[in-house]
Amino acid sequence: MSKNTPKTEEDNGSDPDPTKIKPYTWPSLAKPMKLPHPQKRSVRPLFSILLLIVFAATVSFRAVLRRADVNLSLSLSAWSPQRKTHVLSFNSTLLKYASVDISEPRAKQEIEQLLEGNFASQGRYRTFATWRRFDTHLDLRARSSNSIQALLRSPRFYRYWLQFRTVLHDWARKKTSFDPEIMSDLIRSVKLPLTNNSKRYSSCAVVGNSGILLKSEFGKLIDSHEFVVRLNNARTTGFERNVGSKTSVSFVNSNILHFCARREGCFCHPYGVDVPIVMYICQPVHFVDYTVCNSTHKAALIVTDPRFDALCGRIVKYYSLKRFAEETGKSLDDWGVARDGANFHYSSGMQAVMLALGVCDKVSVFGFGKSGLAKHHYHTNQKAELGLHDYEAEYAFYQDVIERPWKIPFISSKFKFPPMVQIVVFML
Numbered sequence: 001m002s003k004n005t006p007k008t009e010e011d012n013g014s015d016p017d018p019t020k021i022k023p024y025t026w027p028s029l030a031k032p033m034k035l036p037h038p039q040k041r042s043v044r045p046l047f048s049i050l051l052l053i054v055f056a057a058t059v060s061f062r063a064v065l066r067r068a069d070v071n072l073s074l075s076l077s078a079w080s081p082q083r084k085t086h087v088l089s090f091n092s093t094l095l096k097y098a099s100v101d102i103s104e105p106r107a108k109q110e111i112e113q114l115l116e117g118n119f120a121s122q123g124r125y126r127t128f129a130t131w132r133r134f135d136t137h138l139d140l141r142a143r144s145s146n147s148i149q150a151l152l153r154s155p156r157f158y159r160y161w162l163q164f165r166t167v168l169h170d171w172a173r174k175k176t177s178f179d180p181e182i183m184s185d186l187i188r189s190v191k192l193p194l195t196n197n198s199k200r201y202s203s204c205a206v207v208g209n210s211g212i213l214l215k216s217e218f219g220k221l222i223d224s225h226e227f228v229v230r231l232n233n234a235r236t237t238g239f240e241r242n243v244g245s246k247t248s249v250s251f252v253n254s255n256i257l258h259f260c261a262r263r264e265g266c267f268c269h270p271y272g273v274d275v276p277i278v279m280y281i282c283q284p285v286h287f288v289d290y291t292v293c294n295s296t297h298k299a300a301l302i303v304t305d306p307r308f309d310a311l312c313g314r315i316v317k318y319y320s321l322k323r324f325a326e327e328t329g330k331s332l333d334d335w336g337v338a339r340d341g342a343n344f345h346y347s348s349g350m351q352a353v354m355l356a357l358g359v360c361d362k363v364s365v366f367g368f369g370k371s372g373l374a375k376h377h378y379h380t381n382q383k384a385e386l387g388l389h390d391y392e393a394e395y396a397f398y399q400d401v402i403e404r405p406w407k408i409p410f411i412s413s414k415f416k417f418p419p420m421v422q423i424v425v426f427m428l
């Protein structure tokens, strides 16, 4: 963990002035932003530049404002709409379609090949001669060969190879089953290895990478959460006032590490070797990179349970199918073609939110959503969205987490969603 908040004159220990803020409700993140004009005369100048839009459709939102420009902390009173008061009824056709993983047969075949040491179909991993990281112990013959046998003669590689096979095997075994109770297992599988205890985090911030973060200065608020999750190596340096500087966990997809098997300088320790990483596996071959990265990472490097991945996949697909049917009026069979079904995937942000919901008492979500007034990412100049995600479907899911968690499919009735708020602030 690292906390490195710049000291300011506000840090004088005095009690904050409690000020009530009425939450604005905003039905859909996907709609273009309409910003109400701040009341220039009736408020202090500092307040007048700060416009708070809080996506908590529910009541009891309490905010404590101390010097509105830099320091704002939120607390939610206990609230949690629970599904027990609602009769569950899900559309069984949608459930059925959402449960089919089109990419499953391909993944199964890949895993079998990899366990046998056959990397022939693995694109850039195919030629071991390009794995320069292992060159030192290899003779020239090995370097010019594509055979894994040659590589296995390198003691250094052999160690990785055994670990690779073990983790891939364990992962593949779990991948074959679906478990609706998996949300309740996150405390054991993630929280426990991170902190050596099973107590839920009291407050969590999931920091998305949307450019809307640059329109506010929520760095201190973000850092005030016990557990701060950042996504896909987004850097904080230079953006501390907007995004904070504390990182409790770096959440990434395995594509981020894809150079680790091949060269020393990969993106393995974005926030240093002491910040734990939680990662989901996009392709089974990425376990090679995982194994290599893990060997130099001091803190935990946790791969998400494939049953948790499957749950996230089903949920997002359910919302995507539903939206597709409602907006196009077409048959659900056409969804696969329209959305590139075999490559369709939930975003890293969605799974990070799911993770936080599983290990936290309350969850605040920052930097999710888009606006014509803001960059796509706060830290890059990337223009467009990636086609393999359905962000609108994910926004609909977040909205249900906040307002109607009983409407979320595939979740065991034993799991209770903690309260979540989605926070967007615009400084005009």
Ligand SMILES: *[C@@H]1O[C@H](CO)[C@@H](O)[C@H](O)[C@H]1NC(C)=O
Binding pocket: 196
């Ligand atoms: C984890 O907690 C147990 C029991 O509280 C303790 O015995 C053990 O030393 C702890 N391990 C670490 C690595 O802190």
Ligand SMILES: *[C@@H]1O[C@H](CO)[C@@H](O)[C@H](O)[C@H]1NC(C)=O
Binding pocket: 163, 167, 291, 294, 295
């Ligand atoms: C990851 O690294 C840690 C510490 O070096 C080690 O204990 C653990 O066995 C490794 N895990 C795998 C799956 O290689």
Ligand SMILES: *[C@@H]1O[C@H](CO)[C@@H](O)[C@H](O)[C@H]1NC(C)=O
Binding pocket: 091, 092, 093, 094, 321, 322, 325, 326, 332
């Ligand atoms: C289930 O959803 C699909 C797609 O939205 C719709 O066409 C179908 O009529 C629904 N079935 C029921 C029983 O509501």
